[in-house]
Amino acid sequence: MSKQTIDTSLVREKILAFYEDIKALSTLMPDEATSKVFSNLCHFVQTTNYSWSLPDQESHYIREAAAQAETFMEVETTEKILIAKDKRKQLESFIYYQNYSDLTEMEYATIQLLQKDSKKILFIGWWPLPLTAIILAKSYGCHVTVIDRDEIAVRLSQKLVQSLWLEDLITIVQQDVMDFTSDASFDCTVVASLLFGNGQENDILSQIKTIPSSCYLLRSADWLKRLLYAGISETMLSDHFSLKYVIHPHNHIINSLVLATWL
Numbered sequence: 001m002s003k004q005t006i007d008t009s010l011v012r013e014k015i016l017a018f019y020e021d022i023k024a025l026s027t028l029m030p031d032e033a034t035s036k037v038f039s040n041l042c043h044f045v046q047t048t049n050y051s052w053s054l055p056d057q058e059s060h061y062i063r064e065a066a067a068q069a070e071t072f073m074e075v076e077t078t079e080k081i082l083i084a085k086d087k088r089k090q091l092e093s094f095i096y097y098q099n100y101s102d103l104t105e106m107e108y109a110t111i112q113l114l115q116k117d118s119k120k121i122l123f124i125g126w127w128p129l130p131l132t133a134i135i136l137a138k139s140y141g142c143h144v145t146v147i148d149r150d151e152i153a154v155r156l157s158q159k160l161v162q163s164l165w166l167e168d169l170i171t172i173v174q175q176d177v178m179d180f181t182s183d184a185s186f187d188c189t190v191v192a193s194l195l196f197g198n199g200q201e202n203d204i205l206s207q208i209k210t211i212p213s214s215c216y217l218l219r220s221a222d223w224l225k226r227l228l229y230a231g232i233s234e235t236m237l238s239d240h241f242s243l244k245y246v247i248h249p250h251n252h253i254i255n256s257l258v259l260a261t262w263l
Helices: 008-024 032-047 056-083 087-092 097-114 131-140 151-163 201-208 223-227 234-238
Strands: 120-124 143-148 170-174 188-191 216-220 241-247 256-262
Touching: 008 032, 008 056, 008 223, 032 056, 032 223, 056 087, 056 151, 056 223, 097 131, 097 216, 097 241, 097 256, 120 131, 131 143, 131 151, 131 170, 143 151, 151 170, 201 234, 234 241, 234 256
Parallel strands: 120 143, 120 188, 143 170, 188 216
Antiparallel strands: 216 256, 241 256
């Protein structure tokens, strides 16, 4: 996907325009207007070079709205899969399925650089459609434990995993990461970017590194992509982990990744 470099003032004008467009939406539930705004936003962050700071208030609002809209979309998608005759076809028709598949392929290949034949994965934080866990199980034969504190996300995910006959490979657990403990160890712990951006990053990272794991993969975002996902400072990560690989994709993949081990 080719990128364009545009003037800083034009980028800021565009961000403010997205801010006003989102504020004007009558709902963040999936409909034609909502889908158009967020599809345009995704295209903008994927195709525009910009390496300056973002306007804080508007960026935070856009990111929070995008997260809410994606949650609603994933709830609707999961419910459609549950009633579909061809569940696999319905799953793979999800608008961002290929993006998640490519992201997961990149992440798993990076994990292999440190931890060969990683099969036991802990995934922390997700929305109602646990696509990463599904792809890791189906494509790479991984055993994935997924934890999240949201009751609706857990309930829908459990139903979806059962309907796809993946309950032997995927375990869904309702629990806050701050309360999570495990006697078992993992080949890798993957942390969703939605855990960051709330001012509690240091506490969360301190808790995560108590989880017995050979390595830790933390999702982040850089520059304009932080309009969609909160990034996390590599300096802050370095206070908790030994950073081994930091990857900022320059294509359609939105999330950056940091692969780390204990200090």
